[in-house]
Amino acid sequence: MTLSAELEARFDKLLKSYPPGRQRSAMIPMLLYAQDELGSVTPELVEEVARRVGVEPLQVEEVMSYYSMLHRKPLGRYHVQICTNISCLLTGGEELWQHACKKLGIGHKEVTADGQVSLEEVECIGACSWAPALQVNYAFHHQMTPEKLDRLLDSLRKAQ
Amino acid sequence: MLYNEPSPHEVKVLTRRFGLENSASLDTYLATDGFKAFKKALEMTPEQIIEEVKISNLRGRGGAGFPAGLKWSFVPRNSPKPKYIVVNADESEPGTCKDRLLMENDPHQLIEGVLIAGLAVDAHAGYIYIRGEYRYLIEIMDRAIAEAYSCGYLGKNILGSNFHFDLYTHTGAGAYECGEESALLESLEGKRGVPRIRPPFPAVVGAFQCPTVLNNVETYCAVPAIIRDGGAAFAALGVPKAGGTKLTCLSGHINKPGVYELPLGFPVMKMIEEVGGGIRGGKKLKAFIPGGSSCPVLTAEECQDLTMDYDAMARKKTMLGSGGVVIMDEDTCMVRAALRIMRFYAHESCGWCIPCREGTTWIRKLLQRFHDGMGQRSDIALIGDLAKNMFGRTFCPLGDAAAMPTMSIVEKFYHEFEDHLDGKPCPYEKARQLVMA
Amino acid sequence: MADLVNLTIDGKPVQAPPGTLVIDAAKRAGIEVPAFCYYEGLSLQAACRMCLVEVEKMPKLMTSCTLPVAEGMVVRTETPTVAAARKSMLEFLLANHPLDCPVCDKGGECELQDMTFRYGAGESRFSENKVHKPEKQWSPVVFYDMPRCILCYRCVRICNEGMGVNALGIVNRGVVSEIAPNKQDHLECDECGMCIDICPVGALTSGAYRYHTRPWEMEHVGTICAHCADGCKTTLGVRNNQIIRGNNRDRSGINDEFLCVKGRYAFDFYNHPERLQSPLLKVDGKLEPVSWSQAIETVAKKFQQVREAGGKFAVVGSNHTSNEEDFYLQKFGRQVLGTGNIDHHRTGDVPALLDALSGKTGKLAVSADLYQRKAVLVVGADLALEHPFLSFQIRANYRHHQAHVYVVTPRPVREDAVAAVSLRDACADVFGPLESLRAKLAAEPELVIVFGDVVKGEAVRRLVDFGESLGIPVKYVALVDYSNSRGAVDMGLLPDAGGLALPEMLAAGDLDAFWVVGANPLKAGELRSRSAFVVVQDMFLTETARAADVVLPAACAYEKNGTVTNVCGEVQKLKKALGTMGTKPDLEIIGLIAREMGAAPVMGPWTAEKVFDEIRRSVRGYDIPVPVVAAGGAAQTMPVNGRIPLDGRPDLIRSARDSLFTSGTLGRYSKVLNSVVESRNNR
Ligand SMILES: Cc1cc2nc3c(=O)[nH]c(=O)nc-3n(C[C@H](O)[C@H](O)[C@H](O)COP(=O)(O)O)c2cc1C
Ligand code: SF4
Numbered sequence A: 001m002t003l004s005a006e007l008e009a010r011f012d013k014l015l016k017s018y019p020p021g022r023q024r025s026a027m028i029p030m031l032l033y034a035q036d037e038l039g040s041v042t043p044e045l046v047e048e049v050a051r052r053v054g055v056e057p058l059q060v061e062e063v064m065s066y067y068s069m070l071h072r073k074p075l076g077r078y079h080v081q082i083c084t085n086i087s088c089l090l091t092g093g094e095e096l097w098q099h100a101c102k103k104l105g106i107g108h109k110e111v112t113a114d115g116q117v118s119l120e121e122v123e124c125i126g127a128c129s130w131a132p133a134l135q136v137n138y139a140f141h142h143q144m145t146p147e148k149l150d151r152l153l154d155s156l157r158k159a160q
Numbered sequence B: 001m002l003y004n005e006p007s008p009h010e011v012k013v014l015t016r017r018f019g020l021e022n023s024a025s026l027d028t029y030l031a032t033d034g035f036k037a038f039k040k041a042l043e044m045t046p047e048q049i050i051e052e053v054k055i056s057n058l059r060g061r062g063g064a065g066f067p068a069g070l071k072w073s074f075v076p077r078n079s080p081k082p083k084y085i086v087v088n089a090d091e092s093e094p095g096t097c098k099d100r101l102l103m104e105n106d107p108h109q110l111i112e113g114v115l116i117a118g119l120a121v122d123a124h125a126g127y128i129y130i131r132g133e134y135r136y137l138i139e140i141m142d143r144a145i146a147e148a149y150s151c152g153y154l155g156k157n158i159l160g161s162n163f164h165f166d167l168y169t170h171t172g173a174g175a176y177e178c179g180e181e182s183a184l185l186e187s188l189e190g191k192r193g194v195p196r197i198r199p200p201f202p203a204v205v206g207a208f209q210c211p212t213v214l215n216n217v218e219t220y221c222a223v224p225a226i227i228r229d230g231g232a233a234f235a236a237l238g239v240p241k242a243g244g245t246k247l248t249c250l251s252g253h254i255n256k257p258g259v260y261e262l263p264l265g266f267p268v269m270k271m272i273e274e275v276g277g278g279i280r281g282g283k284k285l286k287a288f289i290p291g292g293s294s295c296p297v298l299t300a301e302e303c304q305d306l307t308m309d310y311d312a313m314a315r316k317k318t319m320l321g322s323g324g325v326v327i328m329d330e331d332t333c334m335v336r337a338a339l340r341i342m343r344f345y346a347h348e349s350c351g352w353c354i355p356c357r358e359g360t361t362w363i364r365k366l367l368q369r370f371h372d373g374m375g376q377r378s379d380i381a382l383i384g385d386l387a388k389n390m391f392g393r394t395f396c397p398l399g400d401a402a403a404m405p406t407m408s409i410v411e412k413f414y415h416e417f418e419d420h421l422d423g424k425p426c427p428y429e430k431a432r433q434l435v436m437a
Numbered sequence C: 001m002a003d004l005v006n007l008t009i010d011g012k013p014v015q016a017p018p019g020t021l022v023i024d025a026a027k028r029a030g031i032e033v034p035a036f037c038y039y040e041g042l043s044l045q046a047a048c049r050m051c052l053v054e055v056e057k058m059p060k061l062m063t064s065c066t067l068p069v070a071e072g073m074v075v076r077t078e079t080p081t082v083a084a085a086r087k088s089m090l091e092f093l094l095a096n097h098p099l100d101c102p103v104c105d106k107g108g109e110c111e112l113q114d115m116t117f118r119y120g121a122g123e124s125r126f127s128e129n130k131v132h133k134p135e136k137q138w139s140p141v142v143f144y145d146m147p148r149c150i151l152c153y154r155c156v157r158i159c160n161e162g163m164g165v166n167a168l169g170i171v172n173r174g175v176v177s178e179i180a181p182n183k184q185d186h187l188e189c190d191e192c193g194m195c196i197d198i199c200p201v202g203a204l205t206s207g208a209y210r211y212h213t214r215p216w217e218m219e220h221v222g223t224i225c226a227h228c229a230d231g232c233k234t235t236l237g238v239r240n241n242q243i244i245r246g247n248n249r250d251r252s253g254i255n256d257e258f259l260c261v262k263g264r265y266a267f268d269f270y271n272h273p274e275r276l277q278s279p280l281l282k283v284d285g286k287l288e289p290v291s292w293s294q295a296i297e298t299v300a301k302k303f304q305q306v307r308e309a310g311g312k313f314a315v316v317g318s319n320h321t322s323n324e325e326d327f328y329l330q331k332f333g334r335q336v337l338g339t340g341n342i343d344h345h346r347t348g349d350v351p352a353l354l355d356a357l358s359g360k361t362g363k364l365a366v367s368a369d370l371y372q373r374k375a376v377l378v379v380g381a382d383l384a385l386e387h388p389f390l391s392f393q394i395r396a397n398y399r400h401h402q403a404h405v406y407v408v409t410p411r412p413v414r415e416d417a418v419a420a421v422s423l424r425d426a427c428a429d430v431f432g433p434l435e436s437l438r439a440k441l442a443a444e445p446e447l448v449i450v451f452g453d454v455v456k457g458e459a460v461r462r463l464v465d466f467g468e469s470l471g472i473p474v475k476y477v478a479l480v481d482y483s484n485s486r487g488a489v490d491m492g493l494l495p496d497a498g499g500l501a502l503p504e505m506l507a508a509g510d511l512d513a514f515w516v517v518g519a520n521p522l523k524a525g526e527l528r529s530r531s532a533f534v535v536v537q538d539m540f541l542t543e544t545a546r547a548a549d550v551v552l553p554a555a556c557a558y559e560k561n562g563t564v565t566n567v568c569g570e571v572q573k574l575k576k577a578l579g580t581m582g583t584k585p586d587l588e589i590i591g592l593i594a595r596e597m598g599a600a601p602v603m604g605p606w607t608a609e610k611v612f613d614e615i616r617r618s619v620r621g622y623d624i625p626v627p628v629v630a631a632g633g634a635a636q637t638m639p640v641n642g643r644i645p646l647d648g649r650p651d652l653i654r655s656a657r658d659s660l661f662t663s664g665t666l667g668r669y670s671k672v673l674n675s676v677v678e679s680r681n682n683r
């Protein structure tokens, strides 16, 4: 499988970051960084990563299916992750979640028909003091309100 | 970047550079005593370093509060194996958002803390395990690490000494359980985040089967100050048996939520009223989580005269935990709070052991049914019972973490469960919606 | 012993060596602590929490499966707290368990069922919906029913650690965790069924056994696997004269619980539709069914004619028949037919090894040595495919005793994974690589050398010279192929000096009678003596049987009593599990021919016990303790002394190189093996 030059460079660096014979350590970072680029963890990627770190594909499957950020199905170009855990719950995270679902007409881990936006109800993302919070891909959005969310979703739907 | 105004009650030790221009840069760091402690430590013996940390009464800031100096002293000095420093930056305990700020605003302080730990146990490599969601922090840390390498603070012969140290970041990929130290090590080795059988503890058999010091970000970040200004000075900031300050994350129904560095032993009510500006909307306090969702919940009464430190919390049968303080006002539905917390643990249970894997999901289903108004009286006791059956019997503390808040809520807010009986709609729903509107 | 640890378990003083786990110490003291995830010999999990016990001075209940004994420790395994904890674990488990015991294959021998009964957690307080998932078929042999799975990880460990196959893993997390096969939706593995057998519940079931019967409806017969030379004990579950399943759960034999796919499932050749159930006689070029008496009479008459005419006989014996049958056959050939033209398909140079070891004692390894000795050297054999049990032993030795394993093979083998050194002998000369290992091997405290058919004739002597020159105690195993290949050699199914060997029998144009018992030499060869009278005893109409004048339907190994000798010279007992109508054991067939020829007085009675007595008296090395064998144990043939006659024909030695899924003629008629091979080819 051919990967972008950037990803190749990152893989190389990762494989050198661990003690000799411990290349398996690079598996999870490799999967996550590759997913960022490919959109999902494809069966080919599983094989590729298995080969590069020197394990069987089953061992990669075991790992990838454990971690909640790794997905088999492609997500939207903008993956909106709304926290509804305790601090966010207390400050309206649940309502934000409902609002987003209604507005986009999609649910948990679903993608809009145009593939532009996907939604996920997530656990605490470490923004509790600035709750309710969400992430769009890796970017944090703090102290959200339904209005701010509306504006955000509108812009994401149009964004390139 | 800071996300909230500082409070005049803060004692800024770990956060002293927060708010400085380019606080994350090496230049700023060096201009403000950066690497002074490390230089000092280069002149000290490992025993002296560990002794200083012991004197500081620094206790682990990741949740369990284990004395850091003591933990470092467990690393077998004469082991022929390489030793490792691992930083727990998995920060996933609901209510907790402090390590983020430490890495974002002062990454070199963490690097310096790690280097000193490396000197103390003769380790020459370290890994910062950062939760996957914190990608921007990985980038910040990577930049800081690169900067440190280029200026000779990492790599071979650091500052002309014969000390070598390599530091790497390592991303997680979504798993609360990987904050648990042994599961973290498994994850670092490219495996499922399932805890290891202990003993042996990481200090003896840790990363890559080698002796390993594993601490929370905040714990390492306290080390430069301890070495620089002396353990005693740090200890004096806190209370007996728990030195220094603690980054406290206020969240929930509070006027000024935010992360504040407060000396250990800070009074809880003062914290709520003066640091946090009181309960939102002038409401009354109903419940208080002192250090992340794993802690048993306290009632408003229990918070009177209580101070923020390990032993005081233990006397109230709860924990200081990670410093994630969650404030719940009088309109909060405790059944719903219990449900949300259990939903989290059911989602995050690694599934390895029976009681946690099955218990969390079963209790979650019961609570859901209860909250939906379809509970029966006998379910209340069953919820408490199942939590008790999990407690103390799981393979790792996640099971306890799930059981403790549940048990405390059933015990202390029993009547709220009764209020949901007989198909009654959640009595707090309406009030809450008014708040939201 | 001075350094035993003293502790108290349930008030009983107990002593155990340091490092013993409390669960094992308790077991040795007769106290059974319940366990799902703990399994002796496999890595520790601490996952099921069933084994929790109270330990004085410890604040929490402790898992006795991970807790080493300590001096003065006070353990209680049956307090109310402990019982309540166990009950709650079962309650948690049953929350998501389908409780379909009445239709579950494991019903009646399910560990979960037993525990629930014992701790009374049967009543469910769980009223939510259970996770439902359809059962999956992963291979012709392995089925997985996720809701029944209690995630004890025994299957994963036996496959990874025990088998070295790594075909099973754990996917997902939390309550939806499940076991997964290595190829997404199916397994590509040894199909050994170890995972199925070790599963404490009915989550893994076998295609062969599923829904066929209930455990308590079977009779259990312990006998020896009919396939390879490793000689695994298998306990056949028999009902209504049908073998329902094979396993070795009682850990009674040399193989403990181990069985490969053949031992566990490939017993099914016995009821293949093409099984011969009547003697056949060639009439006008066609084989027609005849009565036993007519068939025996025909054979006896013809044999008598040939003998009286001073004609030429040739006798081919089997790799699968019992020692008694082999002995009886060669005796018949030599004493009644007066011929030295006796042979069988030779698969390993046992005679050369015995010869090279002349005058030395204690030089032949038993299968236990592969598990116990500090170092093992494998020369020219792919053990995982050809000798699954020996391979299993070596892996277990590596896991439990950190044995040093050395491998010299033409191709990569599974043993590489546990090997200290693996060398590929591309040029087929094993001595080059061996010499390069000399220093390392000489530094070992002891060694077992296992060699395949690449080492034969003079090379065996060289290998023994090499081993003996290391200056450490060395034991040897000469690999042979089939369930009684070793017995065939020992019993003398070899030509006399000047007698014809198998290829020469086929090539000779002047044979008058050709008698083949349980072999198929015409599969690849041709009999030049077109006019010879050909008698074949077999289970199936093989290529050789088709060419016969008389075909006598033989019983298989599971249908007779007797003994067999495994690759390591361990003699074990075959126990009759069933009978197939119309067939007779070869011993009886030979006996009937002898009687018909009036040779009964020379041959003696044809009961297995009587013949075995004679073997003990007359075959060198077989004066073994009868009670050991009679009780189902294994007794090694005695050390060898004196020169063994060699015909100097190592060229005749050729392993059939059966893989895991082939087994000579038997394999051709096993549905299970064929379905495995087919499903692999279709992927
Ligand atoms: C389920 C679970 C989750 C945890 N998560 C974290 C975490 O996110 N960050 C952390 O520093 N410690 C976490 N811990 C605590 C660690 O196991 C460990 O005690 C800590 O990192 C040690 O560092 P310290 O002594 O500096 O606190 C967690 C523990 C458990 C049981
Ligand atoms: S308590 Fe058990 S199932 Fe839960 S996270 Fe720990 S090991 Fe996994």
Ligand code: SF4
Residues within 6 Å of the ligand: C142, C155, C158, C159, C163, C165, C166, C167, C168, C187, C189, C190, C191, C192, C193, C194, C195, C196
């Ligand atoms: S049948 Fe044997 S090889 Fe196949 S998965 Fe089960 S244990 Fe592994």
Ligand code: SF4
Residues within 6 Å of the ligand: C148, C149, C150, C151, C152, C153, C154, C155, C156, C179, C195, C198, C199, C200, C201, C203, C204
């Ligand atoms: S399939 Fe059986 S052996 Fe495997 S984990 Fe499940 S219950 Fe245990």
Ligand code: SF4
Residues within 6 Å of the ligand: C225, C226, C227, C228, C229, C230, C231, C232, C258, C259, C260, C261, C262, C263, C264, C387, C388, C389, C390
């Ligand atoms: S290893 Fe050989 S003897 Fe053992 S079960 Fe398999 S075929 Fe039979």
Ligand code: FES
Residues within 6 Å of the ligand: A083, A084, A085, A086, A087, A088, A089, A123, A124, A125, A126, A127, A128, A131, A133, B094, B095, B096
């Ligand atoms: S609870 Fe939502 S970010 Fe922590």
Ligand code: FES
Residues within 6 Å of the ligand: C034, C035, C036, C037, C038, C045, C046, C047, C048, C049, C050, C051, C052, C063, C064, C065, C066
């Ligand atoms: S047997 Fe000890 S935890 Fe399973």
